Amino acid sequence: MDQESSSHHEFPVLGKAYFMGGRASTSVKRVLAAAGVEDEVIQRVSVACYEAEMNVVLHARSGFISLDILPDRIVLEVHDQGPGIEDVDLAMTRGWSSASDEARSLGFGAGMGLPNIKDHADDMRIESTPGRGVSMVLTFFLGDRVHD
Amino acid sequence: MAARKDVELTGCFAADLMSDVLAFARPASLLLTGLTTDQALRTAAIKHLAAVVVVEGKPVGSDMIEAAREEGIPLYRTPLSVFESCGLLSLAGLRPYRDCLPSS
Numbered sequence: 001m002d003q004e005s006s007s008h009h010e011f012p013v014l015g016k017a018y019f020m021g022g023r024a025s026t027s028v029k030r031v032l033a034a035a036g037v038e039d040e041v042i043q044r045v046s047v048a049c050y051e052a053e054m055n056v057v058l059h060a061r062s063g064f065i066s067l068d069i070l071p072d073r074i075v076l077e078v079h080d081q082g083p084g085i086e087d088v089d090l091a092m093t094r095g096w097s098s099a100s101d102e103a104r105s106l107g108f109g110a111g112m113g114l115p116n117i118k119d120h121a122d123d124m125r126i127e128s129t130p131g132r133g134v135s136m137v138l139t140f141f142l143g144d145r146v147h148d
Numbered sequence: 149m150a151a152r153k154d155v156e157l158t159g160c161f162a163a164d165l166m167s168d169v170l171a172f173a174r175p176a177s178l179l180l181t182g183l184t185t186d187q188a189l190r191t192a193a194i195k196h197l198a199a200v201v202v203v204e205g206k207p208v209g210s211d212m213i214e215a216a217r218e219e220g221i222p223l224y225r226t227p228l229s230v231f232e233s234c235g236l237l238s239l240a241g242l243r244p245y246r247d248c249l250p251s252s
Contacts, residue, residue, distance in 0.1 A: 115171075
């Protein structure tokens with residue numbers, strides 16, 4: 001990709017709009033492909049993005065995803081307004097889930113979401129205020145991989 | 149059920165949990181699932197899977213067909229169970245990700 005160019009994109013995500021779940025991530029994937037980002041990175045960003053998007057759809061009232069394509073990295077931010085996460089460390093545990101039956105009926109809520117996000121990003125920052133919402137900042141490095 | 153096209157399969161992954169697909173499925177795999185929402189197609193597209201097969205002859209709604217068209221992922225349905233499907237695919241020569249089958 002053109003190393004000099006940077007771009008910023010935003011995608012709204014509606015809570016409880018189950019039928020929309022995954023559309024923002026599909027858009028993110030298309031934007032990355034159009035920007036000429038390498039496939040391996042697109043794959044990691046879109047998996048993390050999809051899990052994060054489904055978290056918003058399943059748990060929050062509303063949210064948005066912002067995507068910054070920078071010369072050396074991709075930064076994906078996911079912010080939502082909703083119940084937040086009481087105990088982030090606990091939520092990072094594989095298999096731990098607070099999802100509804102509705103979420104499970106969509107094939108999510110198996111307690112793999114946050115661990116999947118962490119596995120696919122080079123850096124993951126997550127903050128939550130219970131009763132307010134969740135903010136996540138994910139970084140994916142381009143070029144020489146730091147991720148293993 | 150979506151447009152017919154030839155696809156080369158490198159493997160197969162069977163799951164109803166899309167997080168498991170996101171975590172463990174490999175590109176160009178066939179996805180066998182009992183999930184009949186468009187999430188199965190969105191997940192398949194994100195992971196570059198080759199095609200999606202709905203098992204147990206479950207009804208496939210127009211949402212799912214529309215998602216298959218949008219994502220360009222072939223969508224099929226079989227009356228067989230996951231286990232039966234996996235058995236037949238294995239007999240037909242589709243290999244698991246890990247070399248876990250006894251040599252014949």
